[in-house]
Amino acid sequence: MNVQKQQITLTVNGADHQIALEDTNTPLLWVLRDYLGIMGTKFGCGKAACGACTLHVDKEAVRSCTYPARLAEGKQITTIEGLGSREEPHPVQRAWMAEVVPQCGYCQPGFMMAAAALLEKVPEPTDADIDQNITNICRCGTYYRMRKAIHRAAAIGGTREEPLAETP
Amino acid sequence: MAEKTKGITRRKFVVRTLLGGTGLIIGTTYLLRNPLRRKFNAFIDTGDVPYIGETDEPALWFEVTPENGIILSSPKVEMGQGIFTGLAQIAAGELDVDVQQIRVIHAPTASGNVDDFGTGGSTTIRSLWPVLRSLSATLREMLKAEAARKLGLPVSELTTEAGRVWAGDRSLSYGEIVEGVQDWASPDTPPLREVGSYPFIGRPVPRNDLADKVFGAAIFGMDATLPDMLYGAVARPSHIGARLKSADTSRAASMAGVVRICREADFVGVVATSRMAAENAKNAIEVDWDADTGWQTRDIEEMIRVGNGTPYVIQKQGNAERAFETAPGEIIRAEFKTPIGAHAQLEPNGALAWVEEDQATVILSTQVPGYTQEQVARRLDLKKEQVNLIPTFLGGGFGRRLNTSHAVEAAVMSRAVGKPVKCYFNRQEEFQNDEFRPPSHMVVHAKLSDKGGISAFEFNTSSGAVMHSFGPLPGMMRNLVGSDFGAWRGGLIQYGLIPDFKSVSWFVELPFATATWRGLGLLTNTFAIESFLDELARKAGRDPVGFRLMHIRDDAAGERLKNVIRAAAEKAGYRDEVVGGTAMGLAASTDAGSPAAHVAEVSIRDGEIRVEKVTCAFDPGLVINPDLVRAQCEGNIIMGMSAALYEEMHVEDGELLPVIYGPYRMAQMKDGPREIEVVLLQGDDAPGAVGEPPMGPIAAAIANAVTRLTGKRPRQLPIRLS
Ligand code: FES
Ligand code: FES
Numbered sequence A: 001m002n003v004q005k006q007q008i009t010l011t012v013n014g015a016d017h018q019i020a021l022e023d024t025n026t027p028l029l030w031v032l033r034d035y036l037g038i039m040g041t042k043f044g045c046g047k048a049a050c051g052a053c054t055l056h057v058d059k060e061a062v063r064s065c066t067y068p069a070r071l072a073e074g075k076q077i078t079t080i081e082g083l084g085s086r087e088e089p090h091p092v093q094r095a096w097m098a099e100v101v102p103q104c105g106y107c108q109p110g111f112m113m114a115a116a117a118l119l120e121k122v123p124e125p126t127d128a129d130i131d132q133n134i135t136n137i138c139r140c141g142t143y144y145r146m147r148k149a150i151h152r153a154a155a156i157g158g159t160r161e162e163p164l165a166e167t168p
Numbered sequence B: 001m002a003e004k005t006k007g008i009t010r011r012k013f014v015v016r017t018l019l020g021g022t023g024l025i026i027g028t029t030y031l032l033r034n035p036l037r038r039k040f041n042a043f044i045d046t047g048d049v050p051y052i053g054e055t056d057e058p059a060l061w062f063e064v065t066p067e068n069g070i071i072l073s074s075p076k077v078e079m080g081q082g083i084f085t086g087l088a089q090i091a092a093g094e095l096d097v098d099v100q101q102i103r104v105i106h107a108p109t110a111s112g113n114v115d116d117f118g119t120g121g122s123t124t125i126r127s128l129w130p131v132l133r134s135l136s137a138t139l140r141e142m143l144k145a146e147a148a149r150k151l152g153l154p155v156s157e158l159t160t161e162a163g164r165v166w167a168g169d170r171s172l173s174y175g176e177i178v179e180g181v182q183d184w185a186s187p188d189t190p191p192l193r194e195v196g197s198y199p200f201i202g203r204p205v206p207r208n209d210l211a212d213k214v215f216g217a218a219i220f221g222m223d224a225t226l227p228d229m230l231y232g233a234v235a236r237p238s239h240i241g242a243r244l245k246s247a248d249t250s251r252a253a254s255m256a257g258v259v260r261i262c263r264e265a266d267f268v269g270v271v272a273t274s275r276m277a278a279e280n281a282k283n284a285i286e287v288d289w290d291a292d293t294g295w296q297t298r299d300i301e302e303m304i305r306v307g308n309g310t311p312y313v314i315q316k317q318g319n320a321e322r323a324f325e326t327a328p329g330e331i332i333r334a335e336f337k338t339p340i341g342a343h344a345q346l347e348p349n350g351a352l353a354w355v356e357e358d359q360a361t362v363i364l365s366t367q368v369p370g371y372t373q374e375q376v377a378r379r380l381d382l383k384k385e386q387v388n389l390i391p392t393f394l395g396g397g398f399g400r401r402l403n404t405s406h407a408v409e410a411a412v413m414s415r416a417v418g419k420p421v422k423c424y425f426n427r428q429e430e431f432q433n434d435e436f437r438p439p440s441h442m443v444v445h446a447k448l449s450d451k452g453g454i455s456a457f458e459f460n461t462s463s464g465a466v467m468h469s470f471g472p473l474p475g476m477m478r479n480l481v482g483s484d485f486g487a488w489r490g491g492l493i494q495y496g497l498i499p500d501f502k503s504v505s506w507f508v509e510l511p512f513a514t515a516t517w518r519g520l521g522l523l524t525n526t527f528a529i530e531s532f533l534d535e536l537a538r539k540a541g542r543d544p545v546g547f548r549l550m551h552i553r554d555d556a557a558g559e560r561l562k563n564v565i566r567a568a569a570e571k572a573g574y575r576d577e578v579v580g581g582t583a584m585g586l587a588a589s590t591d592a593g594s595p596a597a598h599v600a601e602v603s604i605r606d607g608e609i610r611v612e613k614v615t616c617a618f619d620p621g622l623v624i625n626p627d628l629v630r631a632q633c634e635g636n637i638i639m640g641m642s643a644a645l646y647e648e649m650h651v652e653d654g655e656l657l658p659v660i661y662g663p664y665r666m667a668q669m670k671d672g673p674r675e676i677e678v679v680l681l682q683g684d685d686a687p688g689a690v691g692e693p694p695m696g697p698i699a700a701a702i703a704n705a706v707t708r709l710t711g712k713r714p715r716q717l718p719i720r721l722s
Helices: A030-036 A091-099 A107-119 A127-133 A143-155 B035-046 B083-095 B124-151 B173-180 B210-214 B275-284 B297-303 B320-326 B369-380 B407-417 B426-434 B474-481 B522-539 B542-547 B556-572 B626-645 B697-710
Strands: A007-010 A015-021 A053-055 A060-062 A075-079 B012-016 B025-030 B061-065 B070-074 B102-106 B157-159 B165-166 B170-175 B228-233 B243-248 B258-265 B266-274 B286-290 B310-317 B331-338 B350-356 B358-364 B385-392 B421-424 B439-446 B454-463 B502-507 B583-591 B594-605 B606-618 B650-652 B656-657 B675-682
Touching: A007 A030, A015 A030, A030 A053, A030 B275, A053 A107, A060 A107, A060 B173, A091 A143, A091 B070, A091 B210, A091 B650, A107 B210, A127 A143, A143 B626, B035 B697, B061 B124, B061 B173, B061 B275, B061 B626, B070 B083, B083 B102, B083 B124, B124 B170, B124 B173, B157 B502, B165 B173, B170 B173, B228 B275, B228 B407, B258 B275, B258 B407, B258 B656, B266 B407, B275 B421, B297 B650, B320 B439, B320 B502, B331 B522, B350 B407, B358 B369, B358 B407, B369 B385, B369 B407, B369 B626, B407 B421, B439 B522, B454 B522, B502 B522, B522 B542, B522 B583, B522 B626, B522 B697, B542 B556, B542 B583, B556 B594, B556 B606, B556 B675, B583 B697, B594 B626, B594 B697, B606 B626, B606 B697, B626 B697
Parallel strands: A007 A075, B070 B102, B228 B421, B358 B385, B454 B502, B606 B675
Antiparallel strands: A007 A015, A053 A060, A053 A075, B012 B025, B025 B061, B061 B070, B157 B165, B165 B170, B228 B266, B243 B286, B258 B266, B310 B502, B331 B439, B350 B358, B350 B421, B439 B454, B583 B594, B594 B606, B650 B656
8 A cells, every 4th residue: 555654753751753654643552552662551442431541741641542643743742661760760650669559550550640640730639639530440449559659649749769668 | 298288199390401501490290180070079069169270280380590580480370469479479488589589470381381270260379389389399409409519518418598508608599509500300399398487478578560560561461562563453243142244345455554354254354554554444344244133131131030041059958948838937038130240351352473384472461371372273273382372461350361262363364464463352342242240130038037047048040151151161061060150159158057048050041252250150149148148137136247147157167257257347346327327238258268258338429329438357368468468359349349339231232332431330549448448367377269259248248238328228230329
């Protein structure tokens, strides 16, 4: 097939990538996963219904399975791989480690990205804030620990250096 | 053999060195004479539930690397339940290494380390406990023997500590010991150590996959890639019983990115250069399905009725028929039903396959690597050994991946194009091609004696196939046991002091696929029995805690059950009264030997039932990792409350609906209990089942609380305020 490919440039976790897309409607999720091999962002439903694909576009939480990649041109895309590192974890990741949140782990990147975006806007969210804003789905049922982890991340605050008593 | 382990009659160690002689691999095979038959005989005799997942032939392999790492290849898969961590904790106790030094990986089938049952039934830790201890101890002795040779000292003068073999203050690391060794002696298994001396047992060691899962590095089936990989998509039906009749692929074939249309007798698919292109082209295939569009939910409900199909008496004491006829008092009767349930695991099914001439590599999330390997081999006309099945982390299992026959499709398409092909379901396909939790209908009868105890009890449960549809064993299982014990799991009467009782399972074949959903029939059967117990307690004018306790035997299993009921009631401060708009409900069950009791605290807010808090007491025997056992309790409680309050598939003109999260409502953050308290008891000195038993009582506990709150007893799931 002879198709016109469209060139786009995306900035993912601080690095620029040029991609030639056959289909200009390709969602950001598939560009990351299938063109760039960045696999931390997961597919759950493809219909913005589960949140597994949540990442940040200019610090806003976005469900990337329904977000056309071309709309992210010129913006900062952050995935779980860019949220924090093992050496310098994001407060959300520190809290997730401390509360031992993940089970199967598949939904977790989406939840952590959604939680980080919430904390960016509401540094000390109430339970009601969490209920309203974190609408992802976890089949393993880790909500109880996630809630604790979000509160813990809020307590750690934006500082990444603050030491944290490890539990359990 | 130092420790006699139940069921093990012969053992063979296989020891060989890696190519190049830089490492050490050890394996073992445990063989049983007629294991299945023996198991099922025991099972039929006692009505006990030795779940088939207690695998008879586990094999575990270690590798010691020259860098002093220990790699434990697990034939069981990690799907969130935490077994990789538990296995490392067990092995470390005999190996004298830090638990962090052991890396646990999935064994590819090419390693020969295949567990033909797979992973399920809450069996991993309890079935591997004796095996892994012996293996680890033997490995330690092998390392010591080699160290003795290297140091020129007798083995008796050597000790092990902290990953090193010591002779006074001289020492060699395990990595140094294995270096260059070509031939290994195979010593007898030494006496196993006291469990109390194992440093990591009972400790809340953080899970060993934690960091990978927090930093986005864990690889699930859907994340697997191979160089030059293409993308497949297969047209899947939306209707019950649909068979592929014909397909017009002309439009799809001309679409951008399409590499090949694959038309097989049983499926039609497309291979393309990207997932998007494959999806788009698949959607453009005009498929004519031979489907039955007549089915409605109520047709299914009418099939699943106690009285339809084949009855099997699964448990019996005394003479319930006579007691119902002759004992004084009226017969109390109740009916319960539950809907079709979806697995809805977050990672959809699919596989990446690469078929070269006479060999195939398949990477996917599966609970049955050996079975999937066999299915692919059969379809490709290869020998089993020519197919290497590489399991990954599972994005949820819950029984959905005990049949991963879709791996065949990726393999067939890969062979057609000569390149690796990754082919995955989309979410709608996942919902409509699930192997569902079957709906159930349950009828319970009882009589109360004039002393206020239960004098006669009968439980009847009707449902579709659960274990009978399990690929590796169906024919054999039907012959051996007749009834489908998956369907009646949770349907045994645990109140042994009732003089006359009977439990009956009715088997009905449904027109769509039903199979294993976490705990199998446990949630639904317990919902009926434990709701009814609550009802009887109230009729008898007794409190539901005391009423339960008075019917439970004083034997070991009975004591463990009584203890979890008491512990949950006490910890929750159980009360019958509604206080501040909140009511409590209690329920208990024993599954696969592990008793669990939950107290649910329920209120009504904004017109919805809210589970505010759950207190759980659970006795899985010896606890390897209390934090991970707690996590399993929490997960079961949330998944079970989701099924109890929200989840329901229905059938409309032959179509299975809904097809997406949201309309298929599941518990979210806002719905989950704000508090979950877990009390762990250890009523046995060996580890027992963990992954499913806490699922049992949750729906009944919620229903019993709702009854107190509203005065109306829920008779079906999902529970709704009428
Ligand atoms: S995959 Fe994007 S919301 Fe489900
Ligand atoms: S941890 Fe498995 S789906 Fe959330």
